[in-house]
Amino acid sequence: MNANEHDRRLEEVAAFALGALDAAQIDDFREHLKGCKRCQDELRWFAPAVRALPEAVEQQTPPPALKVRLMEEVRADVAAEAKLAEAEKRRERASSRKGFREWLGGLDIGGLTWKPLAGMAAVVLIVAAGVGYVVGNGGGSNIHTTEVQQKNGIVAMVVDEDGQGELRLTGVDQPANGKVLEAWVARGESVEPVKATFTPDEAGNASTHIEDLHGVDAVLVTEEPAGGTKVPTMEPFVNVPLEGT
Amino acid sequence: MTPVRREKAERLADEELMPWIAKKDPEAFEVFYDRHGGAGYSLAYRILGDRTAAEDCIQEAFISIWKSGARFDRTRGSVRSWTLSIVRNRAIDALRSKAGKAPKLTFDDDAILESRAAAEHTEAEVLSAETADEVRGAISQLPGEQSKVIELAYFGGFSQSEIAGMLNVPLGTVKGRMRLGLEKIRGELAEGMA
Numbered sequence: 001m002n003a004n005e006h007d008r009r010l011e012e013v014a015a016f017a018l019g020a021l022d023a024a025q026i027d028d029f030r031e032h033l034k035g036c037k038r039c040q041d042e043l044r045w046f047a048p049a050v051r052a053l054p055e056a057v058e059q060q061t062p063p064p065a066l067k068v069r070l071m072e073e074v075r076a077d078v079a080a081e082a083k084l085a086e087a088e089k090r091r092e093r094a095s096s097r098k099g100f101r102e103w104l105g106g107l108d109i110g111g112l113t114w115k116p117l118a119g120m121a122a123v124v125l126i127v128a129a130g131v132g133y134v135v136g137n138g139g140g141s142n143i144h145t146t147e148v149q150q151k152n153g154i155v156a157m158v159v160d161e162d163g164q165g166e167l168r169l170t171g172v173d174q175p176a177n178g179k180v181l182e183a184w185v186a187r188g189e190s191v192e193p194v195k196a197t198f199t200p201d202e203a204g205n206a207s208t209h210i211e212d213l214h215g216v217d218a219v220l221v222t223e224e225p226a227g228g229t230k231v232p233t234m235e236p237f238v239n240v241p242l243e244g245t
Numbered sequence: 246m247t248p249v250r251r252e253k254a255e256r257l258a259d260e261e262l263m264p265w266i267a268k269k270d271p272e273a274f275e276v277f278y279d280r281h282g283g284a285g286y287s288l289a290y291r292i293l294g295d296r297t298a299a300e301d302c303i304q305e306a307f308i309s310i311w312k313s314g315a316r317f318d319r320t321r322g323s324v325r326s327w328t329l330s331i332v333r334n335r336a337i338d339a340l341r342s343k344a345g346k347a348p349k350l351t352f353d354d355d356a357i358l359e360s361r362a363a364a365e366h367t368e369a370e371v372l373s374a375e376t377a378d379e380v381r382g383a384i385s386q387l388p389g390e391q392s393k394v395i396e397l398a399y400f401g402g403f404s405q406s407e408i409a410g411m412l413n414v415p416l417g418t419v420k421g422r423m424r425l426g427l428e429k430i431r432g433e434l435a436e437g438m439a
Binding site for chain 1: 269271274275278279282283284286287288290291296299300303304307308311312326329332333337377380381384395398399400402403404405406408417419420421423424426427428430431434
């Protein structure tokens, strides 16, 4: 580029800074700017002056109603997003419950067994989203911990201490009115309820004692009517497969 | 992310508020509006010359910020100048749309204008807060023909060719007046810093 051409460009920096270049010239000037340090420096020198222009206008007080309208729209947006998220959560739960009801079609309630499955491995495939893993082994005392992240976001941990256990859940929603949480232990095809029902605290944490973990393939949790039931009435929303108990 | 409380939000710097706004925190947004809504409204009113139009402009501009707060890039400038450039672009677009002209403004120009390290912005921010009167004075002391082209360009959204046509002067004259006018304002700012 010759000196005259460069000077011509330099004359356009102020117009560019003010947003006053003609539309047809803008792309061309931007391209030039990328490789021209002198024009870049000139633009940087002008920048504070351009930034000062809006600050220099006579200050007006916006009407309070403007803020009210704006915040109403903002809060409505937040509420709409929360509603969408909740609807999505419900859809996921409904979808997982539907699958369980179909599966319950062949349930043998009298014998407290779930026959149609080829072992609890199938339960794991249907319910558990995370990969269970042994978190720790308590050295001298025989403590075994298994934690599984569920598809619904709940984190479930089973602590096995010499065959006695505790199930700990985090991220659990409050059960529906008149409902409680009920834990189940699965051994082969047999599923038995854990004695005590339980409910989550305000922070979504819940735990229950499991008297006997010997031979248990998986610990399950369902939502049941207060007092608990003898057989689960819904698909477990928590499934912790155990190994070697 | 747990919602930020109003008192805590008030203690945050603008740049620290933006991540909360990006996470859709209404308290953070309210504080942001309290800080910049007045300057934005004043600018919109200066450009549009009508209170209802200025209110519509601010509503649109701030909602666009609410919905795109994550787009703020602190390496490109201060929150305030970013906000005012959004308000200005909205207002000019509204002006041009009212006049039946296709909007020509883009955010890229502001990005180039702001393209320097964040630390360098301190000067401009201190200036904008403390010497607005001086800048007003500097603009008012510009020769009429220089302040006119700057006002038509910045507050009217007119291109240099359009201004040349409106004022019936050669294009080179408009370029020269813009340059001289900006240089004087810049010089005044530099003096204020000394």
